Amino acid sequence: MTTARVRRTGTPGRPGYDLDSLLAVAVKVFNEKGYDGTSMEALAKKLGITKSSIYHHVSGKSELLELALARALNALFAVTTESAATQGRYIERLEYVVRRSVEVLVAELPYVTLLLRVRGNTQVERRALARRREFDAFVSDLVIAAADEGDLKTGIDPALTSRLVFGMVNSLIEWYRPRSGESVSNLADAVVALAFDGLRRTP
Amino acid sequence: MTTARVRRTGTPGRPGYDLDSLLAVAVKVFNEKGYDGTSMEALAKKLGITKSSIYHHVSGKSELLELALARALNALFAVTTESAATQGRYIERLEYVVRRSVEVLVAELPYVTLLLRVRGNTQVERRALARRREFDAFVSDLVIAAADEGDLKTGIDPALTSRLVFGMVNSLIEWYRPRSGESVSNLADAVVALAFDGLRRTP
Incomplete structure (x- = not known):
């Protein structure tokens, strides 16, 4: 820039x-x-x-929006090409992508907030929504592949699961406020632990 | 009415x-x-x-907002006094409240959507936010009590966990659209399964 x-x-x-x-x-x-x-x-x-x-x-307001949305989307898509997201067992890739998405969301909080509020009223917004769907499909494919490798509980609906896990991740924009001393990795740990292992203590 | x-x-x-x-x-x-x-x-x-x-x-627009928000809040608070939410082991109460919240959200989708978008710009909105916090505290207390009964994984932060689980539940307003033939109980099952047992197959 x-x-x-x-x-x-x-x-x-x-x-x-x-x-x-x-x-x-x-x-x-x-x-x-x-x-x-x-x-x-x-x-x-x-x-x-x-x-x-x-x-x-x-050139105008629309270009400001486009640049802001691109910043959020590029940060998210960068995760999908990192080596831990493209190598190894699929459940590990999925876990990595969830963890890194939390980190990106915190690092780029205002930009991701803007992205998640886009409703598709303009051409720029519709392109951003299309890229979001691409990201969702990447995650959903990881869930399918992880299930194929036998690492997920049976009966999981991949598309629904992706939406719920990212619903949880994306909810951070509603309540997360950066505070000094608070560790992003603790937050990412909590999200990953809940999504992958659940709340319930197993006997 | x-x-x-x-x-x-x-x-x-x-x-x-x-x-x-x-x-x-x-x-x-x-x-x-x-x-x-x-x-x-x-x-x-x-x-x-x-x-x-x-x-x-x-009396005006503000009363319409107040009535609409009250409808969503009353439906959510009604859950907290149902017998399955007030009796038995706390983890079961928590599971019940999560499941019923999904059902309320689907049944009252436009009203809950409005509630979740409230930002506190007016007195009516601030009262609604205060009631939302009361509901969050009810859920958070269930998480604490379930942990005290030894039914949750160790190291869980109750307030953070409540936020993440309801982040997942509330994300439904962004993508759930009622379709004929789609079962709300399947949706509630998926949310409860993910929150309580996680994605990962346990050996």
């Missing part, structure tokens, strides 16, 4: 925005007010810069 | 609305457009009646 800076209007001594920091503010506003409810005017005001300074970086 | 009927303007031959059917339409519109984004004008237009016909039933 570009590192060109945009000077804030009227505040020459203060730092400007590069595309990344502009995007971070835009995503925060989209999550608070909704994408549809956010105008470029409101965004420029929030940033303390002119609209034309935003247009220096992007 | 009252069964008084509201005559649609200009369509004397068509059926009117009682409070329940008025509420059903309002909730559908709130879920589609957002509560904040829905005006009484837009609601009246959608219903094909005048605003004053709506005011015959409720």
Whole structure:
């Protein structure tokens, strides 16, 4: 991404925005007010810069959305090509993908939050939904393969199971707030333990 | 609830609305457009009646929201006083509450969807959030008690576990669509099996 800076209007001594920091503010506003409810005017005001300074970086609101959704999707898809997701027994791959998805969600919380709220109102949103479905299919295929290898309980519906496990993972956006000292790996451990081994103590 | 009927303007031959059917339409519109984004004008237009016909039933938009959220909350709280939720080993009570919550969510899908999207912008929303927290505390207490009875795996964090299990349950609003022939009890079985016994086949 570009590192060109945009000077804030009227505040020459203060730092400007590069595309990344502009995007971070835009995503925060989209999550608070909704994408549809956010105008470029409101965004420029929030940033303390002119609209034309935003247009220096992007063609408009839609491109900001596209870049933000791509950031979340690329981080999730990167997981699917990591070696632990493509080698070994399928149940281990699945466990790895669930764990890493929790980590990505926490690392990219505002971007994934935006992604998970997309409803498909625009072309950009529909493309993002299509990529989400691709990710879901990747996970669902891992569940099928893990069942074929005999590592899952019998009678599990792969598509339903993928949805439930990722329902649990994705629910983090509703209640998880990063706090200093809280370990992401504890959180990922709790999700993996619940999904793979359940709550009930086995005798 | 009252069964008084509201005559649609200009369509004397068509059926009117009682409070329940008025509420059903309002909730559908709130879920589609957002509560904040829905005006009484837009609601009246959608219903094909005048605003004053709506005011015959409720004092305003806020009361419609309150009634809709109360419907979802009352259905969830009703579960907490059912005998299987208040008697027996705590793990069984917990399992019962999870199963019945899935059933309530499916039976009251639009109302629970509205409830789960509430962000606390108004007094009515904040009261609903407070009741949600009460329900969460009830579930979390069941997890603590089940752990005390030795029925849960060791090292489980009760508050985190409640959030994850209900994250999974609540995710249904994102993807579950009622289809004829699909059994709610199969869905509830899948949720309970995953939460309590996990995916992994135990040797």
